[in-house]
Amino acid sequence: MDYSKTLRNNNxxxxxxxxxxxxxxxxxxxSLRFVFTGNERYDIGRRHLSIYPDSFLILxxxxxxxxxxxxxxxxxxxxxxxxxxxxEDFKEYWAFTDNRLLNKxxxxxxxxxxxxxxxxxxxxxxxxxxxxxxxxxxxxMHDELLINEYLHHCLINYFSIYNEEILKKxxxxxxxxxxxxxxxxxxxxxAKEYLYSNYNQNITLEGLAEHSCLSVNHLLRxxxxxxxxxxxxxxxxxxxxxxxxxLRSTTYPINEVVNLIxxxxxSSFIRLFKTHxxxxxxxxxxxx
Amino acid sequence: MKxxxxxxxxxxxxxxxxxxxxxxxxNVISNIGFIEGEESMVLQANNLDVAFVMAGSNRDSVYKSCxxxxxEDCLKDYHLYKTAxxxxxxxxxxxxxxxxxxxxxxxxxxxxxxxxxxxxxx
Numbered sequence: 028m029d030y031s032k033t034l035r036n037n038n039x040x041x042x043x044x045x046x047x048x049x050x051x052x053x054x055x056x057x058s059l060r061f062v063f064t065g066n067e068r069y070d071i072g073r074r075h076l077s078i079y080p081d082s083f084l085i086l087x088x089x090x091x092x093x094x095x096x097x098x099x100x101x102x103x104x105x106x107x108x109x110x111x112x113x114x115e116d117f118k119e120y121w122a123f124t125d126n127r128l129l130n131k132x133x134x135x136x137x138x139x140x141x142x143x144x145x146x147x148x149x150x151x152x153x154x155x156x157x158x159x160x161x162x163x164x165x166x167x168m169h170d171e172l173l174i175n176e177y178l179h180h181c182l183i184n185y186f187s188i189y190n191e192e193i194l195k196k197x198x199x200x201x202x203x204x205x206x207x208x209x210x211x212x213x214x215x216x217x218a219k220e221y222l223y224s225n226y227n228q229n230i231t232l233e234g235l236a237e238h239s240c241l242s243v244n245h246l247l248r249x250x251x252x253x254x255x256x257x258x259x260x261x262x263x264x265x266x267x268x269x270x271x272x273x274l275r276s277t278t279y280p281i282n283e284v285v286n287l288i289x290x291x292x293x294s295s296f297i298r299l300f301k302t303h304x305x306x307x308x309x310x311x312x313x314x315x
Numbered sequence: 316m317k318x319x320x321x322x323x324x325x326x327x328x329x330x331x332x333x334x335x336x337x338x339x340x341x342n343v344i345s346n347i348g349f350i351e352g353e354e355s356m357v358l359q360a361n362n363l364d365v366a367f368v369m370a371g372s373n374r375d376s377v378y379k380s381c382x383x384x385x386x387e388d389c390l391k392d393y394h395l396y397k398t399a400x401x402x403x404x405x406x407x408x409x410x411x412x413x414x415x416x417x418x419x420x421x422x423x424x425x426x427x428x429x430x431x432x433x434x435x436x437x
Contacts, residue, residue: 155430176390
């Protein structure tokens with residue numbers, strides 16, 4: 028369903044279905060970007076990021092980007108743009124409710140000035156709230172107070188995801204200097220978003236290391252520290268998750284799914300899928 | 316066997332019934348002799364299987380209850396009730412079981428709107 032809504036406080040919500048859209052340069056507000064079917068590619072400078080229904084992207088205010096879709100199925104995209112004032116008010120609210128920050132020191136709120144523009148997993152509370160919001164809007168309802176309540180909760184969810192994915196993971200890195208931790212994690216996120224966006228390609232460790240501006244050894248060591256998985260394990264899990272999505276939402280034969288997610292051999296895929304989810308891909312599809 | 320009635324403590328039965336019918340959308344469906352010498356009102360909402368029984372205050376046998384109502388969309392119902400004038404004593408918060416919002420009725424019973432969420436990925 029297509030609509031765009033601008034609320035009185037200047038928060039904006041866009042829902043679009045499109046098959047082809049060519050890249051025009053946009054400058055964003057602080058925004059959360061989702062897709063519900065298909066995938067959408069964002070080009071930010073030299074980075075190419077693809078989001079799928081299991082992940083979402085955030086953009087800071089003022090980031091130049093262009094989007095493109097090359098998916099064979101229509102892409103259902105959903106964007107929430109936050110008004111600057113709404114975001115500032117929220118940050119104040121968050122700093123007051125988050126006792127952990129207050130206990131440490133007041134200047135900690137500075138870390139919420141700019142967010143890492145990268146791909147985050149789309150699940151848990153964020154997913155429930157965005158689905159409810161979308162369902163509410165799809166039904167043609169328009170109560171701004173309630174919509175803002177949803178948006179407020181999306182921010183709560185995003186801040187806790189940010190806490191979980193960025194601050195806690197940076198803590199896990201084995202460096203003394205806080206700034207080093209943050210910088211390394213930023214690079215690791217480059218590696219992670221590369222995996223998210225190119226999961227169906229043949230990815231080499233060297234290529235991944237180059238993309239994240241780390242040496243191969245450094246990448247392997249720090250990736251494992253932060254995410255408790257090696258890049259290869261991470262990639263395999265991601266592929267299996269996306270295979271699940273394809274099995275659930277399409278009627279492609281298993282062989283085709285195997286190709287689409289970047290596995291070479293169907294039998295090794297089936298074996299992996301079975302050890303991971305205790306069910307074969309075909310049975311999974313039948314039960315879904 | 317099934318769960319049929321939940322006794323709800325009422326200090327002022329009329330105020331309590333007004334609250335449940337006007338703000339929460341319950342209907343009075345019948346009377347029941349739940350306590351000796353007193354008629355209690357039975358209230359039910361359309362989408363609930365369980366009925367609430369309003370029980371007067373001057374009986375030792377009646378305690379304040381804590382009732383958990385299950386909802387599909389906690390924020391939506393929270394907003395709906397809030398605009399109807401229900402006072403929530405805290406904003407909706409996240410529990411390991413999902414999202415919950417709590418309020419009190421005029422008799423001091425605690426009601427929780429709970430939207431259960433599954434956080435385990437299959």
